[in-house]
Amino acid sequence: MNPVNYLYLSALLFTIGASGVLIRRNAIVLFMCVELMLNASNLALVTFSRMHGTLDGQIIAFFTMVVAAAEVVVGLAIIVSIFRTRHSASVDDSNLMKL
């Protein structure tokens, strides 16, 4: 088997995640989709690391995880506070941004 298949897997997962962001309305699920996209890219990074024989890809993936953690923490906090005031976790209910 060619390790390129990992990349195909990564692409597939990324696409599924992205579609999920577009389709799902629950903010929490939306976040999960984003996490999936991040994970997919991490897989790609790890594969590239292997391809080039250096560990830098893994380092980046590591940092990605850290950033993802930070993102999740803040994002979930936002979801909670929105839910508190609006009693809904659906992103479609928060459309106050429009003019």
Added chain:
Amino acid sequence: MIAHLAAATGTTSTGEAVQFWVLAVIAVGGALGMLLMRKAVHSALCLAATMMALAVCYMAQGAVFLGVVQIVVYTGAIMMLFLFVVMLVGVTSEDSLKEQLKGQRFAAVLCGLGFGVLLIAGIANARLDHFTGLAEANAEGNVPGLARLIFTRYVWAFEVTGALLITAAIGAMVLTHREHVKAPRTQRELAAQRVRDNIQVPPLPAPGVYARHNAVNVPALLPDGTVAEDSVMATLRERGQVRDVSQAMLQRMAELENSTADWLGRPSSERPAVAGPRKSLEPVPNHENGEEDAQ
């Protein structure tokens, strides 16, 4: 180590191939499951499965440390955080199937497909036949190798991410913390208010009275057989998690009443009509006043 299985050439060992195909199916299946499950809890569990599969993939590719971190931190901590929030928001809350944005779903699928095709075509077109492998880089072990890099070349980024994490933690606290603008009203004051307003002076009905179930999410039935919505706690009502009292059961209640009345010989005017749910009381003053205002 599994990593040693990875050859320096363009192919991998058969073992890894088998492992890959199994993991790939799990990962894609989990991802699709996350995408398609209506309940957030299910989605979260599917995602957890995907992440586990990915963790194994990492390890298979020589990123042992990352694989462990993926399982411990990602699946173990972050996904649990997700689950906590899901529980807070409502385990059973579901997405309605009705799409509100016109053409959104169609466009999303189209974009997704197009994007996937593009990515895969891009990868297929790229010349990626040579794999160096990590044998050399991981010579002194994956963790020491990573550590060397993190604390030398990437030390600055590492420090910055540390700051980022702290900031995020504080941010989350600030966001979820609620300052009381005025002193919370005591129960005594609330009761006094209730009497003053003359709304629902007696205590609220308890759930499950006259019911087959005495679960908290089943409303009580009033003596005439109608549903008393306010017997269910406000949080559940807000989430829309009040369980329906089925029509058949109401029917049964009415029959029971009627037969009781027959046995007692009461006139028909005092018998309950089988009616729809009773109108709930207008305001619910003693439950979370602040939220009423926010709406």
Added chain:
Amino acid sequence: MNSLIPLLVAAPLAGSALLLLGGRAFDRFGHWLATALAALSFGFGLALFWDMLGRDGEHRAVTEHLFSWVPVNAFQADVSFRLDQLSMTFVLLITGVGTLIHLYSVGYMAHDERRRRFFAYLNLFLAAMLLLVLADNYLLLYFGWEGVGLASYLLIGFWQHKPSAATAAKKAFIVNRVGDMGLSIAIMLMFAEFGSFAFTPVFDSAHEASEGKLTAIGLMLLLAACGKSAQVPLQSWLGDAMEGPTPVSALIHAATMVTAGVYLITRSAAIFNLAPDARTAVVVVGAVTLLFGAIVGCAKDDIKKALAGSTMSQIGYMVLAAGLGPIGYVFAIMHLVTHGFFKAGLFLGAGSVMHGMDDEVNMRHYGGLRKHMPWTFATFGLGYLAIIGFPGLSGFFSKDRIIEAAFAEGGTEGWILGLCALVGAAVTAFYMTRVMLLTFFGEKRWQPDAEGNLPHPHEAPRTMVIPMVLLAVGSVFAGALFDINDSFLKWLEPVTGHSEGNSPLSSWTVTGLTTVCMLAGLGLAYVMYGRSPVPVVPPVGSPLTRAARRDLLQDDFNHAVLVRPGSALTATLVFFDSRGLDGFVNGLAAVIGGLSGRLRRVQNGFVRSYALSMFGGTLVLVASTLLMRSV
């Protein structure tokens, strides 16, 4: 001595400035100051005249350069004066008659609260008119030309509270502007052709230019002359200009300003001499106006408008003469001067009559005034005899010479012109006799005013009578003085040139014919107005009379051909500007606004929608990157 030339202009200009800026301080003596300055200017003129007489004919012209006005490379306009015999004639006429009319106005305007301003304007007029005749280039002449137009505008509209006066003033200015357009185009043509517009260089090199160019210049100058001198087709303003105070009518609209057109043509003799077609046009204009003015003069009941028609007609004579070329230039100027005397005198007389008759202008309400206003009657009578060409008086000599010159043009043309001039002489006698009879003879047809009081005609004060007398003296003797030994001809010949035509009729025949025509007109008028009582309400009259009363429908014509389409065009353009041009601009703005409104709906506030567009954008970017790579 030459340094006196600028002072000719400066004296009245200073008077005007002092009176306008000085304010109330000058109210009490301003009119005397203005009169004194006019007289001073006349004095300067006399001194210069004396000086000029001391030199022989060829060296009489002098030039006085003051400063360079507008220098832009080849375009060199100077403020410099040229005093030759022609200018001298005008200087003396303008300052002389001007001074007399200042004097007259002292009495005439005695009770007007804005008298100071009136004298300021009169002085301004003198300055501008002197500038006009003293200029040594066309641009400076244009300065004076418009300056007199301004003074005329201010004076016609002096009683601005009367809408008719304000309208008349504006009309005069605008019609004059049409003429000015001609003058400015003529100057541009000269500059493009000769690189100069000063008199000497232009005249010196005129023979090198093509006849077509010269004809164009000539026609443009003629247009200018038509405007200023109220010649057909720009004659319509003169009748209305009578809204101004009578001294103004006498000075500006009879004696001096309206004759500026004749001056312009005579001054440009060198150009007209080389452009026969332009001269023909001048002659035609002159002949037509001569008859036009005379006919209008016959029908008017307003004494000033009748005189205005007469002025138009007399200037027609002058233009006719000037158009004849070297045969006629001198006689045009000669008639101009004599006309200046008798017409000014007539107007002053008319003013005196109006003064005595409580500002009544309708001659049908006069009658029998000769006993009440003997001085006025006498001076007006002498002026009358002069204008109809009574043998021995000044009009006789000057008009006779013009008619003679018209015949001398030769051929059919000469006969037609001569006959026109003869008919004009007869009609002149008719309408002037009519004016005379209606005003001073017959029975009293005085009408009571609003309070039922009949007017009490009385003789004018001395300040008014003296100028009238002096002008009457001029009307009587000027012609004879000029004619003895052809003195006027010899005086002007060095400037304008002169050639004797060969008239098919002998000089005495023409004189005889003229006299017969004059007597015929006089007799007809006596039969019509002297023998039978004159109705107070004018009879309906023939269509010609009715048309003549309406100035031969000139205003109706202008209204139909210019004013009505003009206002329609303006209204259309206003609509076009707000709906068409601005509508286009606003429409564009509305379209953009509408599109933005549509586009705004894309910003629906749904996060997922934004995410979709981001994702789509990424898709496009990635696709295009890959595409670019693979190509």
Added chain:
Amino acid sequence: MSVLLTTTCAVPAAGAVLTAALPAGATEARRRTTKTVALAVSAVTLALAAAVALRFDPHGARYQLTESYSWIRSFGITFSLGVDGIGAVLALLTAVLVPMVMLASWHDADPGPAAPDGTLDPGTFERRRRTQGFFALILAVEAMVIVSFYATDVFLFYVFFEAMLIPMYFLIGGFGDRAGGPESARQRSYAAVKFLLYNLLGGLVMLAAVIGLYVIAQDQGFGTFDLPTLTDAVAGGSLKLSGTAQNALFLGFFFAFAVKAPLWPLHTWLPNAMGEATAGTAVLITAVVDKVGTFAMLRFCLGLFPDASKTFAPAILVLSLIGIVYGALLAIGQKDIKRLVAYASISHFGFIIMGIFALTSQGQSGATLYMVNHGLSTAAWMLVAGFLISRRGSRLIADYGGVQKVAPVLAGTFLIGSLATLSLPGLAPFVSEFLVLVGTFTRYPAIGVIATVGIVLAALYALLLYQRTMTGPVKEGVRSMPDLKVRELAVVAPLVALTILLGVYPRPLTDLVNPSVDATLSQVHRTDPAPAHPVAATSGGEQK
């Protein structure tokens, strides 16, 4: 390196900041302090601008008193100033007009009820810093306009050309004519937005052209925005612009200037802006800001794109000719005094642009003089009209009549303004108008002749306005109108005096302007058409 030019630009700019920072004008005394400071600053500016004009040597170098400071080095952009005769004269005009405008608008920015019927000024809310704002904005406009006249760097010019829109926008939109009805606030903001959008559009097109010019010039080794360098390179042939490029760039520049000037058919913002703004602001628009447009045509369009200028000259002449006649006809049809003045200005701008693109020395000298003279005469006319309007509280011509009876001095100065507008000889505009006509005629006789019709139409609108407002019986509402006050006379008298002086003796201006015009023409490689039969060639004649 003398810093005179920078000082001249900096003084009003600093004055604007100072004026804006003065304490808020709650009381009359404080407001008077503000106004006095602003007036003093503008007087100092006038002195400096006069010093510049005096120190300029007409026979010296093309650009004098030059200064240059590096600004954005990577694009070769410098803050460089220099002055030629045309710039010196126009900057002086600006410096002369600004104090007049301030004096004339002395009470226009006072808060509170000012309408004669005691109602509150509609549309402008009570603001305590109103007065400070108004005078600071005027000074800001002055500073920017003067920089535009002195700038010898294309980019520097562009920046200030555009930046002056901002204070103008606030002047138009924020300080309206009190004579307007309840609609006036809406009308005013419409006018202000229209002004801004119209001019911004022009400016953006110009920006594209500026960038295009830089790109082309950089390719050929001239990575600079320095105007003298570029024009010399273009004239000397070392910087070659292809025909298409030159035409496109020319149109880009010209469009911006034609909007600002404004040239028919891009004029429609002017009547709105001038109609709704205060009389003082209207004077700033037409006599100061718009002049930058025509000035820039002379300096930038002709200098940078000589061939394209020649290519487009006939078309531009036709447009300006249409503008002359069209503006005059519309002026005749107006019912509103200020809009009438605006359309008259459009007609005059037609003359100015015609003079520039006739490409003769008479035409261009005439056009430059016209800019100055139109500035002076229109300022006088418009300001007196403003005094009139502020007395009666109406802009409609029909509301007036017989003013000369009750306010003779006002009527007299208004008449002088009208006469100057119709180019009466003896008043300054005549000299310039005639020069433009002659200059055009020598190259394009037909256009010159048709343009002459403009002088008849000018007489018609100017005198019609005078007749309808000033003469006739005294109308109700005019009866108790006071005559000009001392302050108002102090505004009008210098303007009238200058108009007369420059009409009789325009030499101080022509001496300054002529050499610069000749230099401009030589950049375009054009000489005056020679007369068919020049006088010098003749020898003797029939006349003595």
